[in-house]
Amino acid sequence: MNVLIVDDEQHVRDAIKLLVDWDSLGINTVLEAENGQAAIAIVEQYKPEIIMTDMMMPIKNGVDLLEWLQNYSPCSKKIVISGHDDFELVRNTIKFGGMDYLLKPIDPDQLNEALANAKDCWEKEELSRHERCKQNIQINQSKPVYWDKVLSNMVSEPNYYSSIQDDLRSEFGITEEMKQCQIVILSIDMMERVVMNKFANHRVLLFFSLTNICNEFLRKKNIGFAFRYWNSDHEIILLCWQGFDKLNALLTQINEGIYAALHGRFDFGVGTVQLFPKGIQQSYREAQTALKQRNMLKKTTWLHGYEAKDSPLPINLHLTDYSEKFRLAVWSSNADEIHAAVEEWIRAVKQIPVINIEQLDLWWHEYTVLRSKWLRSLSSDNSELELTSEKDRFFTVLMDDQGRFSIELWQKELEESLLALSNLITKQQHREKNVIYDVIQYIENRYQQEITLQDIANQFFLSREYISRKFKQVTGENLSDYLVRIRIEKAKLLLLNPNLKISQIAQMVGYADEKYFSKVFKKMVEQSPNQYRKQN
Incomplete structure (x- = not known):
C-alpha cells in the first residue's frame, strides 16, 4: 500500500x-x-x-x-x-x-x-x-484456481484423494485402474534473466503462462496436469498418472514450448514413479531434492532426475565470516570499499566446485540476518529502513544465457544490494541530523525565552524521548546542558558591558532569578558573574 x-x-x-x-x-x-x-x-x-x-x-x-x-x-x-x-x-x-x-x-x-x-x-x-x-469472471476462468488448491491439498495430504475421487474422474479421467503417479517440479526460484525481466512485477501472470503451456502438452495425451502448488511461492507441480516412459521427452518438448513463448527455459526436478495416491508425497520430495542438489555452476541438462545418494558434504564457507568487512564497507558509504569487500568474498566462492540451491539459501539467510542486525543497530525508530525490492534476494535472477548460475552477475547484484543499503543508512543518518540541527537553530534563536523539552517536541512534531536521545547522539551533549552552555556564553559577552546590571543580564539570557543565574554561572565558569566582569 x-x-x-x-x-x-x-x-x-x-x-x-x-x-x-x-x-x-x-x-x-x-x-x-x-x-x-x-x-x-x-x-x-x-x-x-x-x-x-x-x-x-x-x-x-x-x-x-x-x-x-x-x-x-x-x-x-x-x-x-x-x-x-x-x-x-x-x-x-x-x-x-x-x-x-x-x-x-x-x-x-x-x-x-x-x-x-x-x-x-x-x-x-x-x-x-x-x-x-x-x-464477471466466467466459471471456466476460475476452474484452474480451484484445481490448484484441490491438487495442492492432495500433494500435502494424500488421504484427501478419497474426498475428491469422483471429481478427478470427471475432470481428468483418473480411474481406479491408474495405480501409479510421478511428480515433476518446475521451480521459478532460479530463472533466466530474460524471463525475470519480462515478469518482474507480474508473478501471477508468469505462473498462469507456465501452467497453460505445460497443460497444452500434458492434457493433449491425458498424461497429467500442471498446477501452481499453493504451499510454495515458487513451484509448479506436474502430476503425471501415465506415460512415464515418455515423460523425459515430453518435458523437453514442454521446455521448448516455454522457450518459444517466453524466450527462456526452466529446470525440472523429476521424482520416481510411486503408487497413487499414497506415494505422491514421496515422489514430490524426490523431485525437490533433485532440484536442490543440482550444481548451479554447470548446465548439462534441464531435467534433473532423483538419485538416491548420500548428501554432499557441507561447504565450509560462510558469508558471516566476511561480515565485518561488509559492515565497514557499508558504513563507509564508499562504492570502491564495497567492491573490494565483495571481491574478496567472490574469490573464495570461485574456489568451490559445486554450488547448489541449498548453499545459496544458506548464504541468503546469513545475508538477511546481517542486514537486519545492521539496521537495528542504527536506530530503534527506523521503521522505514526496510529493503523489500526484488534485488534484495540477490541470487534469484542470476542465470546467464546458458542457464548456469553466474558468479559475475551475483557479484554485481550483491554490490548493488550493499550499496543500496549503505545509501539508505546514510540518508537516514542525514535526515536525523538535519532534524537535530533544526532543533539547535531553534534553541539558539530563543535561548532568552523559557524553553522546555515539550515545547521543542511540539514544534517539531516529535516525541520528547526521541529528541533527547537523538540530540545526545548527534551533538554528544544533553539538550539541557547545551541550553545552559549557550546561555552562559551569551552572558559572558554581555558582562563585558559595564552598563548592564547582573539582574538585567540574567533576564536577557533566560533566567528570571538573578541568584539562580549566578549559581549556574559560577558552576559553569568557576567564577561569579562579578568576578568574571572584573577580570575581563
Missing part, C-alpha cells in the same frame, strides 16, 4: 513519517510532495491509496488538490493535516471526500487512528470492487 504526504514544510513531512507505526498498518511505501502540483504528478505515476495533505501550500493548495483527487483519483482516501482551524477549509474537505481533518501540532494517536480508519475503509471498498469483478 502506498501513502502520499503533501506539505510544503520538510520537517512536517519528516515528523509525520516518524510518528506513524507504518509496519503495524502494513504500509510499505511512503511518498512525499511539497505542493499540490507535485502531488498530482506522483498520484498519476504511483496511484497511492491514502493521501495526507496540508491546505495552505504554494502553486496548488490543498483545496485544489482535493478537488482534483475527487475527479481523477476517487478511490483514494484523503486526510487533511492543517494548521488552520477554519470552517471553510473543513467544509471543502468534506465536500471533496476527505475522511478526516487533523490540526497541527499533530497528535500521534489521532494520526495513527485516522490512517488506520482510512486503510480499513480503502480495503473494504477494494474488497467490494474485487467481489464485483469476480462476479
